[in-house]
Amino acid sequence: MPVRVLVLGAGFGGLELSARLAEELGDEVRVTLIDKNDAFVFGFSKLDVMFGRRTLDEVRLRYRDIRKPNIEFRQETVLSIDPDRKSVVTDQGVHDADILVVGLGADLDIDATPGLRECGREFYSPEGAAELRGVLAGFDRGDIVIAVLGGFFKCPPAPYETAFMLHDLLTRRGVRKACTITLLTPMGKPIPISDEVSDAILTLCEERDIHHSHATWVDHLDPAKGLACLRDGRSQPFDLFLAVPVHRAPRVAVDSGLTDDGWVAVDRATLATKFPDVYAVGDITSAPVPRAGVIAEGEASTVAEVLIAQVKGGPEPPPFAGEVICYVEMGDQTIGKVNVNFLSGPAPTARFTPPSLEGAEEKRHFAAIRRRRWFGQ
């Protein structure tokens, strides 16, 4: 009998895990991959959509294109998880598994910031990014605020990438001088583990007249006055407020008892949770690493190796090293690269490659490899 692996969430983590297991275990595994959506969108594609480089339809990678005999994709919404029994109820039925892997990502909590729903916009969901495309195309003058509203959020460089791309867009449209761009964030610096990368980002901000205020928390928005009211009593006026909303583990994971302190705790080496044969990967975990697709993918790879060793026998695989490459949009279509290593040394390290057009080509290649491996395109 093949091992029944149930993967919840077909994001960076779930897709990588399913592909690895299907390729390396063949008939010895039966993967059921569940997601409430019918398509995957790379995080960075949301910026392409927001700034009009590509349409939402063009960046949607449809799950129906996963054609591996031992992966069954099911478009269903997970309603409850019983981690003791490795049993999951969805809007379409019940799934029982030998191994359960939870990769449900992080939800965006718009209502955690009073006023945001009334007078702000978010660009972290595909739909939010797509709506902003029209808004930005018609924005001619005024104050734009980009604000990170929680301490824990996906892709730390994304708010800065947004600011650089916004600068380029407004410049191209000849309205940059009529607009201000201000970035507010609770982070002390752009990339806390690297002064070199942080300094490069801040220099680009200064060259582009992008104002920034670090260690700054937005408390609420005042829709009547168009003000972002800060926890320290100051306020920041805006005509357009672009939010990175507060992130939370999906409710269904919290209700299942999988989370402690809001996120799913995992063993750093194996990504195992406190429940036997239940693993978690990606943004939903409380692993001491940033929330990023490349991290979710690396964790999924580690879980794949753990499960492959279990099925085939063999030595215990090495623990997740936390070694990844992040690509950072730095304006004028150029991309910088950061090689980071979070977990294998005494402290995280980062090596920065300055922005270039070659970097942009490398990032396109990165996406193409995943499209081929996960969707056969």
Ligand SMILES: Cc1cc2nc3c(=O)[nH]c(=O)nc-3n(C[C@H](O)[C@H](O)[C@H](O)COP(=O)(O)OP(=O)(O)OC[C@H]3O[C@@H](n4cnc5c(N)ncnc54)[C@H](O)[C@@H]3O)c2cc1C
């Ligand atoms: C603007 C932006 C830019 C980014 N740029 C980068 C980048 O350049 N590089 C990088 O590495 N990362 C980037 N990221 C971060 C990256 O997208 C995430 O960290 C990554 O997708 C996390 O992977 P995951 O598998 O944990 O979760 P996700 O990819 O979010 O997948 C979770 C899946 O679970 C599904 N799901 C949730 N709840 C349910 C439910 N109840 N039932 C069924 N399905 C459910 C969701 O539909 C989703 O498909 C960016 C993110 C954003 C927003």
